[in-house]
Amino acid sequence: MWPRTEEPPFGSAASADDGEADFPEAAAHLLEEQRVAIVGLGLIGGSLALALRGRCARLLAVERDPDTRALARARGVVDEVSEAPERILPQADVVVLATPVQAIVELLAQLPKWHPGPAVVLDVGSTKAAIVAAMAALPPRFDPLGGHPMAGKETSGLAQAEARLFRGAPFALTPLPRTTGRAKALAAALVKSVGARALWLEPLTHDRWVAAVSHLPYLVSLALTLATPEEAAALLGPGFRSTSRLAASSPRMMGDILSTNREAVLTALAGFERQLAALRAALEADDEIVLQALLAQGPARRTALLRLVEEGE
């Protein structure tokens, strides 16, 4: 069974474990009337922009990198892009922060200076506790909530962006006590319109879960890649290729994530180390019965975990 998640925090709107949730028609139409500004046109921000094209009143972007701005203009990714937040943000009803986590925290501190408000503020950062804490410090004219789409690739940048990136993916939403029903409905509408499934969570629950299913796999993939001797590369096959894929993730992005989710990651790591120690012990003891019992859990366990996420779809 699907783990029970927090109830949707707005009236008759999307239920936490129902991807086909029908929030009020009004909310869907509401998005079409919004001017949405995305800060950061990387893989996630760029894919969001592509997925939102034609689904909101106006699509704007703030992007520091001139090459990325040129690419965004050449491809018509947004209606307007600039490096100047003070030029773009005042035009926006909804601001989506799509940079690495530390940069999101810094942007939140600057936001009141750039935007006269009111505005709904959503982010798509990979950890939520630090960001939601920074959101709590925003002046009352802002209506903030955290977000995190469970989608990505080992490559980054606007050139890799695609409108389909979020299709069928869980999209965590972590409201604050102050978040209004309107902001929640708008966020749910945005999630639905990019093809993802809203999952309402407490920030700390989100961070604990994502440590287990995302940050720990990254650390393990990285340690494996760093441990592989070059001479053995002659025999590299598809197994190494998939297990090491996450090690190619952006070091800056992952550094931010690990630093803002240290405790949950260390707890998840301890659980992994216990499983690995059990495998090591069986192998050292040359105990084929115990080893086989551990190995035999693998296929069923993986299938069960993947079925849990599919049941949520």
Added chain:
Amino acid sequence: MWPRTEEPPFGSAASADDGEADFPEAAAHLLEEQRVAIVGLGLIGGSLALALRGRCARLLAVERDPDTRALARARGVVDEVSEAPERILPQADVVVLATPVQAIVELLAQLPKWHPGPAVVLDVGSTKAAIVAAMAALPPRFDPLGGHPMAGKETSGLAQAEARLFRGAPFALTPLPRTTGRAKALAAALVKSVGARALWLEPLTHDRWVAAVSHLPYLVSLALTLATPEEAAALLGPGFRSTSRLAASSPRMMGDILSTNREAVLTALAGFERQLAALRAALEADDEIVLQALLAQGPARRTALLRLVEEGE
């Protein structure tokens, strides 16, 4: 640079690090005249059969499972299939053993009873030291060598087999001191005709390398899968999917592999544990500079490793 491998052990034939090696034309034609029997029509044996169709004089198979035999007949995978080795093997000039490692060792002990010889004997097992030791005990009428294609999927069985499985993959070949030039040339011809690249290695070198690039990734993938709490499955994304893929490998096959390659796997595991401990220490100390230095190695290291195997192609 590509690690230097053992020189090809036959005259002007394939060089170890040149996938386009032109072994004597005679060897290529030689394969066309051989009757080849494959023992075990699983993913690897079945894919070999599909890849060898029309490239040898006659294709035979020994398969215990009646459903697999029925499927092989329905799809015309081989010219003849039977559960009885004593019926199939005497017809073969080349015997390819394609079962899990322990079963290959047992088959080698029985082979003299089933086959009046002479025959070239090749296997495709995932570890080589135990198998090559069993091959060394064969009567002189047999001409054996070890083999291991670096190809596979997390699924098994003939239904998953495909002729393209070996295209571009390294195919390790581990000859014995007694292996004739003719057997080596035939094995090289077989490897080339299924689209793979022959890589001549000492059995212990093979086992050490494959522990690092295949058996360790499996253990890590399994420990990760077993450590993932069900509640967190709600947020499973593509990262977990690829990192956990190997955990779905056949427990029996992997048990054989780990048991016959214990020491090399434990050594590779120790190297992994050292890397993971360094990451843990940086995270525990909240040392962003050290952590970032470790993370920054990931993308370049993975690219370098994959480039090494691509240069071999």
